[in-house]
Amino acid sequence: MRVIETDELKLEPQLAAHAAEMFFVLSDPAIYEYENDPPPSLAWLRARFTKLESRRSADGRQQWLNWVIRLPTAKLIGYVQATVHPDGRAAIAYVLSSAYWGRGLACRAVQAMIPELVDQYQVRSLSAVLKRDNRRSLRLLERLGFSAAPPELNARLQVQPDELLMVRFLDFSHD
Numbered sequence: 206m207r208v209i210e211t212d213e214l215k216l217e218p219q220l221a222a223h224a225a226e227m228f229f230v231l232s233d234p235a236i237y238e239y240e241n242d243p244p245p246s247l248a249w250l251r252a253r254f255t256k257l258e259s260r261r262s263a264d265g266r267q268q269w270l271n272w273v274i275r276l277p278t279a280k281l282i283g284y285v286q287a288t289v290h291p292d293g294r295a296a297i298a299y300v301l302s303s304a305y306w307g308r309g310l311a312c313r314a315v316q317a318m319i320p321e322l323v324d325q326y327q328v329r330s331l332s333a334v335l336k337r338d339n340r341r342s343l344r345l346l347e348r349l350g351f352s353a354a355p356p357e358l359n360a361r362l363q364v365q366p367d368e369l370l371m372v373r374f375l376d377f378s379h380d
C-alpha cells in the first residue's frame with residue numbers, strides 16, 4: 206500500500222503504530238449513532254490494527270485496505286477503507302471524527318482513494334452499505350456519484366431492511 210497525498214490530506218496505510226492516536230479518534234461517541242461500537246481498549250485496537258497489517262481476509266481472497274487520514278497539521282482525523290474482491294468490486298467505508306464533519310473532508314478522502322483503487326488494485330465498481338437513517342453518509346455517497354443499487358443486488362448481498370446499498374460503476378477515468 207502507498208501513501209496518498211493531496212493538497213489538504215494525507216492518507217497513510219494504517220499500521221499498529223497508529224493505534225494510540227486512532228483510539229482517541231475512534232472513541233468519539235458521535236461516530237456510532239447508527240451502528241457499531243467504539244474500540245473497547247487501546248490494546249484491543251492495537252491487536253486489530255496489527256492483524257489488519259496483513260491487508261488480506263483470513264482466506265486470502267480479499268484485499269483489506271485501510272488508510273488513516275492525516276491533516277497538514279499532523280493530526281489524524283479518521284480513516285477510509287476498501288475491501289477489494291478478486292473480480293474488481295470494492296466495498297468502501299469511512300469514518301471521520303465529528304469535530305471535522307461538515308467540511309467536505311470525508312468526501313475528499315474517499316475521492317483521493319478512488320484513483321488509487323483503480324490504478325493499483327484494478328477496481329471497477331464501488332459499493333457501500335449504510336443505515337437508512339445515516340443521512341450524512343448518504344449525502345456523501347450521492348456527492349461522490351453513487352446511486353441506489355438495483356433490488357436483485359440487495360437480495361444477493363443480503364442487505365437488511367434498515368440498510369441501503371449504494372453503488373458506483375467506475376469509468377476508468379480519474380475524478
Ligand SMILES: CC(C)(COP(=O)(O)OP(=O)(O)OC[C@H]1O[C@@H](n2cnc3c(N)ncnc32)[C@H](O)[C@@H]1OP(=O)(O)O)[C@@H](O)C(=O)NCCC(=O)NCCS
Binds near residue numbers: 305310
Ligand atoms: C459519514 C461521515 C464520514 C460524513 O462526514 P461529513 O463531514 O458530513 O462528509 P463530507 O466530507 O461529505 O462533508 C459534507 C459536508 O461538508 C460541506 N462541505 C464543505 N466544503 C465542502 C467541499 N469542498 N466538498 C464537499 N462538501 C463540503 C458540505 O456542505 C456538507 O455539509 P452539510 O453536512 O452541512 O450538508 C461522518 O458523518 C462520519 O464519520 N460518520 C460516522 C461514521 C459513519 O457513519 N460512517 C459511514 C458508515 S456507512
